[in-house]
Amino acid sequence: MTTITKERIELFIKSPLENGLTRGEQMELARIALVSLDAEPVSQPYKLPEEKGASLQLRNLIRKRHAEWSDSTFGNVGPVGPLKHLSKEALEAAAEPGDLSEWADMQFLLWDAQRRAGISDGEITAAMEEKLKVNMARQWPEPKDGEPRLHIKEQPAPVVPAEMPKGLAGQIVSLLAHNIGDKFLAQKIWYACRAAMLQRVENAESRCGNPKVSPDGWIPVSERMPEESGRYWCYVEEQNSLGKSHYQWNCSWNGQAWSDKALSGRVTHWMPLPEPPQEEK
Template identity: 75%
Template sequence: MTTITKERIELFIKNPLENGLTRGEQMELARIALASLKREQIRHEHAKWSDSTFGCVGPIGPLKHLSKEALEAAAEPDDLSEWADMQFLLWDAQRRAGISDAEITVAMEDKLKINMERQWPEPKDGEPRLHIKEPGNSPV
């Protein structure tokens, strides 16, 4: 299987004649594009259904519902329908809050940097792992 990197695609976009894609890279790019288009189609269909079913409401309802679905997924982590419910609710809340995918991506990049700097306890399966707060950094 061929893998294609973000950097390789950026090089191709800057100068396609000098940085042509191999057949394998073309196929991988087509596979990625098709998966993205399928995901966007279901996202659009869900948004249309959600708006007609729940009306013009904000993101709080879907976020509260998400906590319920997360507990259900924790009880049955192999049940993909629970994972689908959580994804639908995240998409719905994001859309209703007016937050773009680009904004989420930037926030995720920023948050990952913060999380990588934090100290974490040893992993323990089935238990949440909260970062270790530094002395004097707690609001309590």
């Protein structure tokens, strides 16, 4: 039985006249082809559709016509409008994934936003290449249908500063000076120290959270109040015979007002309570 090699086939393909196959090699090649035809196809989870020729030309023509229609209808505006509208269309597509008109609207809006932002297809492709590397390097939880795909972020550990944070000494002195005889004085000092130790972590979380949160994590009561009843960490302003003082306190919010018997001042800012320290086992 004749065995035909890969190199022999490559030579034949390059120059069939100079490297003709023998009768035995022809029969072996036919046998290999027959076996491959009878073999089970290898399953592919997803194959990218090729878009070329007339299909690609039609797509580019539709893109050009949409750009002309968008400019004449909406004028010379920026990319923000189409991007905000895109979120609405995405929710509608999520509700009806089989509705191709919703997918078409999302594609139109992406084209429009990209064009109005002055970003080329080449720039998008380069950005996608880099972002794919980032996504592939990240850790992802088990996928659940109907839920957004969010990568697992590393949680920063609370950092206890080596020295007393700026402002903490003043708070303790103020508490001592204006709260002599207060049975809650020790607790107030403890909460002030604890908040200062956790402030670095709270600052990082607040910068990624609600835009109305100040850089140090405090939410002004003039901006908004807590949505749910419960206890919150508050910044309190108090006026007495010795003057004005400020301190931090664990306050109770009943949905309409700050209700706490130990609270003797006016709440100016608040934030969610920090997680309690975990006891080591």
